[in-house]
Amino acid sequence: MTVYQATVSAPVNIAVIKYWGKRDTKLILPTNSSLSVTLDQDHLRSTTTSRADESFERDILWLNGKEDPIKEGGRLATCIGEMKKLRKQYEDANPNEPKISSYRVHIASNNNFPTAAGLASSASGFAALVSSLAALYKLPSSPSELSLIARQGSGSACRSLFGGFVAWEMGSATSGTDSLAVEVAPREHWPEMQALVCVVSDKKKGTSSTSGMQRTVETSTLLQHRIREVVPKRMEQMIRAIKDKDFTTFAEVTMRDSNSFHAVALDTDPPIFYMNDVSRAIIATIVEYNRASVAAGGPVKAAYTFDAGPNAVIYALEKDMAEIIRLVCYFFPQGVSFEDPMGVFPSGVQSGVPEGFDVNVVKVAETGSVSRLIHTRVGGGPRVLDDSKETLLAQDGSLKV
Amino acid sequence: MTVYQATVSAPVNIAVIKYWGKRDTKLILPTNSSLSVTLDQDHLRSTTTSRADESFERDILWLNGKEDPIKEGGRLATCIGEMKKLRKQYEDANPNEPKISSYRVHIASNNNFPTAAGLASSASGFAALVSSLAALYKLPSSPSELSLIARQGSGSACRSLFGGFVAWEMGSATSGTDSLAVEVAPREHWPEMQALVCVVSDKKKGTSSTSGMQRTVETSTLLQHRIREVVPKRMEQMIRAIKDKDFTTFAEVTMRDSNSFHAVALDTDPPIFYMNDVSRAIIATIVEYNRASVAAGGPVKAAYTFDAGPNAVIYALEKDMAEIIRLVCYFFPQGVSFEDPMGVFPSGVQSGVPEGFDVNVVKVAETGSVSRLIHTRVGGGPRVLDDSKETLLAQDGSLKV
Numbered sequence: 001m002t003v004y005q006a007t008v009s010a011p012v013n014i015a016v017i018k019y020w021g022k023r024d025t026k027l028i029l030p031t032n033s034s035l036s037v038t039l040d041q042d043h044l045r046s047t048t049t050s051r052a053d054e055s056f057e058r059d060i061l062w063l064n065g066k067e068d069p070i071k072e073g074g075r076l077a078t079c080i081g082e083m084k085k086l087r088k089q090y091e092d093a094n095p096n097e098p099k100i101s102s103y104r105v106h107i108a109s110n111n112n113f114p115t116a117a118g119l120a121s122s123a124s125g126f127a128a129l130v131s132s133l134a135a136l137y138k139l140p141s142s143p144s145e146l147s148l149i150a151r152q153g154s155g156s157a158c159r160s161l162f163g164g165f166v167a168w169e170m171g172s173a174t175s176g177t178d179s180l181a182v183e184v185a186p187r188e189h190w191p192e193m194q195a196l197v198c199v200v201s202d203k204k205k206g207t208s209s210t211s212g213m214q215r216t217v218e219t220s221t222l223l224q225h226r227i228r229e230v231v232p233k234r235m236e237q238m239i240r241a242i243k244d245k246d247f248t249t250f251a252e253v254t255m256r257d258s259n260s261f262h263a264v265a266l267d268t269d270p271p272i273f274y275m276n277d278v279s280r281a282i283i284a285t286i287v288e289y290n291r292a293s294v295a296a297g298g299p300v301k302a303a304y305t306f307d308a309g310p311n312a313v314i315y316a317l318e319k320d321m322a323e324i325i326r327l328v329c330y331f332f333p334q335g336v337s338f339e340d341p342m343g344v345f346p347s348g349v350q351s352g353v354p355e356g357f358d359v360n361v362v363k364v365a366e367t368g369s370v371s372r373l374i375h376t377r378v379g380g381g382p383r384v385l386d387d388s389k390e391t392l393l394a395q396d397g398s399l400k401v
Numbered sequence: 402m403t404v405y406q407a408t409v410s411a412p413v414n415i416a417v418i419k420y421w422g423k424r425d426t427k428l429i430l431p432t433n434s435s436l437s438v439t440l441d442q443d444h445l446r447s448t449t450t451s452r453a454d455e456s457f458e459r460d461i462l463w464l465n466g467k468e469d470p471i472k473e474g475g476r477l478a479t480c481i482g483e484m485k486k487l488r489k490q491y492e493d494a495n496p497n498e499p500k501i502s503s504y505r506v507h508i509a510s511n512n513n514f515p516t517a518a519g520l521a522s523s524a525s526g527f528a529a530l531v532s533s534l535a536a537l538y539k540l541p542s543s544p545s546e547l548s549l550i551a552r553q554g555s556g557s558a559c560r561s562l563f564g565g566f567v568a569w570e571m572g573s574a575t576s577g578t579d580s581l582a583v584e585v586a587p588r589e590h591w592p593e594m595q596a597l598v599c600v601v602s603d604k605k606k607g608t609s610s611t612s613g614m615q616r617t618v619e620t621s622t623l624l625q626h627r628i629r630e631v632v633p634k635r636m637e638q639m640i641r642a643i644k645d646k647d648f649t650t651f652a653e654v655t656m657r658d659s660n661s662f663h664a665v666a667l668d669t670d671p672p673i674f675y676m677n678d679v680s681r682a683i684i685a686t687i688v689e690y691n692r693a694s695v696a697a698g699g700p701v702k703a704a705y706t707f708d709a710g711p712n713a714v715i716y717a718l719e720k721d722m723a724e725i726i727r728l729v730c731y732f733f734p735q736g737v738s739f740e741d742p743m744g745v746f747p748s749g750v751q752s753g754v755p756e757g758f759d760v761n762v763v764k765v766a767e768t769g770s771v772s773r774l775i776h777t778r779v780g781g782g783p784r785v786l787d788d789s790k791e792t793l794l795a796q797d798g799s800l801k802v
Contacts, residue, residue: 221626221627221630221631221657221661222623222626222627222631222661222664222665225622225623225626225630226622226623229622229626230622230623252670255670255671256622256668256670259667259668259669259670259672260622260623260668262667263623263664263665263667263668264623264664266660266663266664266667267657267660267661267664268660269653269656269657269660270656270684270688271660271684273681273684276678276681277677277678280674280677283671283672283674287671
């Protein structure tokens, strides 16, 4: 008996031009285009195994070892349904292929990073879901075509269908068929691009991005200006900066757009705050770091960006990352030793401040204010894994434990 | 020998439509109109004594007991010089009046609130300076005329020339002659309007409003939209709300405009943050307080607003203020007992939360996060005091100690 199964991993992406606001909440069509850097799956990934079998009685999804109900008409059901439709089309065009589109599916998905880290796992999760079904169904679809479906699971998931530098073009069709991800440049174009994720703990429960962005659409008086005037220019600037490998412009646009996004969140009624005092201190650290570099005739060397939470992601080039990690460890003392997946500090991090940096600008935070640092880099798109080794499902199609 | 001297006190004002951005930094002409409530001088005031004397060798100003240098071409020199010009015109028109416009002046000014409280003392200070010179010079100038001069000392000072509810009309003349304060309504129109100043300590040194607002003008992509589209509509709404004594609209516009101002500060490069985690918690408290009231069929009862610092000012009507003080004392335990200038709590504050308030929305802060509460109300304009009793200068014209 043939087993129809595939296992795929998909990456996290962190936007440098932010997505905030939907013009269609069902199809998840955004009010502006956005652009992200895909992070390396060696460090952060979602892995998903999908299997189709005639004997399965219903579609089931296990997320991190726990069943996640597939609600009728919900986002999971939409993605799975759309993928089955594509398989059906493929079967109709290729009559010799097995008719598995009518089978129920069992899907198991894991993230290799703790949910508590506050990293958006929905992007990598839905990208892995769609990619694993595409592999199972042997679909000829391009990543952009698959991004149309991932988008309906979680908007920013569409950008995780590509590696490197990825734009989500907002599109204009009411059907959403032109609201998809495209590659701006592959990871190989600018492999020196790295990222340091600073996990910031927060006592306050945040506003979910889904409800937050709709409140912004409904109440902010500044959002429309951001959408119409600010973002389109920044998209052009950012695409040019990436193509030219112009880190200064990349960094300046990244920081400004992060602030612009948090500004419209604050302009919401009631206001939405995602950054806290530790986030503010990270910004102050990076601002002073760049100021000191530029004052000494050097370049802008780092860019902060914040999603819908207090965590910072610092983008920098490989050459500067060791200095930045030492700096962050100086002002945000780590309770645990720095995991060093890329082997930057063979004998451990010696925290410190670069020459010319005014230490009075930032106060040393309490140990653990930044609870974890994740050093990674620009990475590739979804990977089809060796299912015989990486499967998350047991032989009988139940969750492997 | 005649002593030419006058002592005047002037009030603090807290804007409900914020001033942020200058179109002329020398004349202090704003990029948008603004509107404020004048607070009661019984609680918060600057007091200034001015004396003109032929024997004085130079203009001197003492601020809170310390000489404050009057720099040539600076804001103090401008205000004093403009007032002397008005006196000269008055003398030319009234030849029998003594020719004191050519005399040097000694000026002593005090605030009755600590600078450490982080309240903008420049508004009350420049209003008291200009008013005391106007009294000394016996000028027939109207408050609006004097506001033109106070404006050149500190923009928001122009609004402290009136009591009650005051608009600063931005004007359009390049000379600044139409950028002045006007009364929207006197305090007697809506005497129930009260304010609770929550003094929030902050470890981080803030950005001065003078430099901050210029950076916003230079770098924010959202400010122009705020100036052109958002504020003009809000000015109309707010004037109407005050004339109608419509607290719901007053509160909603106040909170939205505070957030809009902080949003454009955040949209500045590098970003400017004035609110901290305690400020955020105060906002969350007021949002939940209003939500609970509205959910129970009641009205919006409180409005927060934040100037260029972490302190909150909560506007509310007299009938609700006791409940609000109890609520604030519950979530922000006071290290010192509440000064109760209006005798709301004859036997001390019993902190507590009103019915329907979800206590899980806000965490109780560390004692002293809000270091002081000042309960006050809408107040009147500058007052000419009995100089024989209130003078800040000694008989010989030196600082009284």
